Amino acid sequence: MSTKRRRDYYDEDDNNGEEYENDAVFANGSKSQKVEVDLSLLEALEKSQSQNKNAVEVVDLKTLKKLVLSFERKLKDNIEARLKYPNQPDRFADSEIDLHDDLHKLSILAGAPELYPDLVNLNAIPSILNLLAHDNTDIAVDVVQLLQDLTDPDVFEDDEESDEPARVLVDALVENNVLELLVQNLQRLNDSDPDEMAAVYSTLTTVENLVEVKPAVAEMVCERTKLLKWLLGKIKVREFDSNKQYASEILAILLQNSAANQRRVGQMNGVDVVLQAVAMYKSKDPKSLDEEEMVENLFDCLCCLLMPLENKERFVKAEGVELMIIIMKQKKSAYSSAIRALDFAMTKYPPACERFVDVLGLKTAFAAFMGKIPVNKKNKKERYQEELEERIVSLIASLFGGILRGSRRERLLSKFVENECEKIDRLMELYMRYSDRVKTETERLNHLELDDLEMDEEEKYNRKLESGLYTLQLIAVILGHIWCSEHPYMRARIELLLKQQKLTNKDVKDILQEYHDNIGDLDGPEEKERAQAKIQKFISAF
Template structure:
């Protein structure tokens, strides 16, 4: 009867969930695991959402009211062993916790209170890829994206340390499968959220985050793309010390080859982070570095790179801008034709013209163009670069507004 939603209201009246809550803590781990499997079947969000009466959601509310999520999380410690029964229990637990999020996202507040991230990081620490790692990485991402709760990592610096240790696995070797690559992306996305948290960022700096990120960048590993994305987020926090540290640690040596496409992007055919995103993160890092004090030695070191090799980096920025000229013309034409005006239906959904315009820009890759143009305008303030850019634009006949 576990998927017969018509009996769920009766089960709630009979306090069946209360009985399951009691059995969850049974000394016999087999009984406890069977209960978790049953809860997995009963809370399956696809089953709940297909109920035409909507009454089955009452069972989810009862599960939450009886503190089942907290019991499941505290029970995880009993399932740390590698035996099959423990593995099945962990998998079913992660399924239940995920089902509840789909139906009642606010349940994640109780997950934080029960310190679920501590357990997720434990399962992510395994040396060899395991299916549980995928579930753990997805749950951790959901938790960190929930109502700024990523700030809670500031209260647990040991969790920050654990995450960095897990990420260090990919410093010197590449993921061996699409699933492992997805885990890497999930965890680096968690890291990016932590970087954006003013509460957590000081801890990351103390743990020498930049050193960790530069290793896969130097070695041209798969994690290079994700690491550059994290560096982009870090420098985007606008602390000059981060940008200066990046330069001091020889980041420029590896940044510009990435811009020029030397040794490739490090991306596989199945990479979740596509080439355009990779290119944009590299450009955003350069833009952040060019935002340093123009009188500082650090700014001059960055500008010198644009002077080197007969202005090859200037040419690269120009070529990126030129590559998108026709796309930009199409976008401007769409704007003139009011393609981004909001329909009454969209207005009811809270969609704005600015949002539609932004989404189309991303879809067309024009976020890359905008970043490249912003860099170009900074370069035009430098007399040697200005002369070279003006000459190049004239020679190529590009219709670029570089003034």
């Protein structure tokens, strides 16, 4: 415990916690006496902690009961001392240090998670959590650290049975308002103070741990607390620090699998806040790996937010399309992330596609499609190149799906005619590469079946999707759009390239048919019928 943190024990009175403004700190003593007491308490605490390190106890039910009993006694002593001497911090400082010490002792339980149900049955959880609102923020910080230790995922095994004690603990914590208390404590911490900055990090870690054990916590914490408001406020700050990075990560986790949270953040002007945060990197690269990770987190947040239709509308109104194009043109490290965000924005949302064409995004997009991407250490990696290819193919498929007629459609189609149909050549190059990958994976899966490995058709299909079938299907869809334009020059080019690879229109039709047969009804039966009708039109045309 730092000298500063210990000093806080004496800096409290009943006048809103203001510091004493003169040297008469104690009723019967001088400032020098305060320093002497402070140092003696420091020595006592360090001696106590040293003894605890050397004492190794077997963690069993008996130990647990002893720890809880001791903790309850120290808590009672502290409450009584504070009530008896509210204006004399020196009279309750010793009980505060004892309480701090016992909270640290309880962290030994992280080594025996099987005892968590017993901890709950001993009714210790309410007493521990009430300390999150303790007048001394150091005690609240101790509780946060304890909760972080007890809920650490490394404490638990991966099997279902070993996770049960963790669920019992987390359920008890949630029932006793841990989420509300954690966020209230978070709001009162001073993020510019080094000690309290660490407490902020521990609080966010605890929230992440709770979500990992009980995924429903992701929506609970957003319904019951102002955590989202705090996180958005944190990522708005221009200066980078570790807690801004962690705030971006927690926000991404909360948005990841929750449509309710995505809508909630959208209603809080969150789309605009995230756009402002990523805009800081439109013409500069992050200065460190941690800052780079934060930027990726911010784009993860943006992509999650772009799932609900109403947030796509907010994105377009906030000029998100224009910002992403600027980021692509600047060719900094956020280049591929901007393409990903545009793809999410334009999927099944024609207004975003139209805006993209209107603000001259086609030239930038097709430069990426042709492989003219910025080169740096990161994107030299083969997997990065593949992900970028897959994303830009998806983006172009979204454009074709969103722009069905008019001058914008003509501008899109004209891109495949210019420079002697070079973009059709590129499309067929990608078609062949992904087709070969899917064939290789299909042969591998067939061999696995011969080895008596059970695999149903759905699993096989999903494996093929992961190996590149989805991108191959999108390429076939783009070819379908071009073919249905009935442009003789483009049709002739496609037929020539298929013939050169000893393929026919039937090969494209087969891919489209498989895509047609596997379209799901996630968006409802009517949407499924519309999607299948569109693909059937391509099949018939070929």
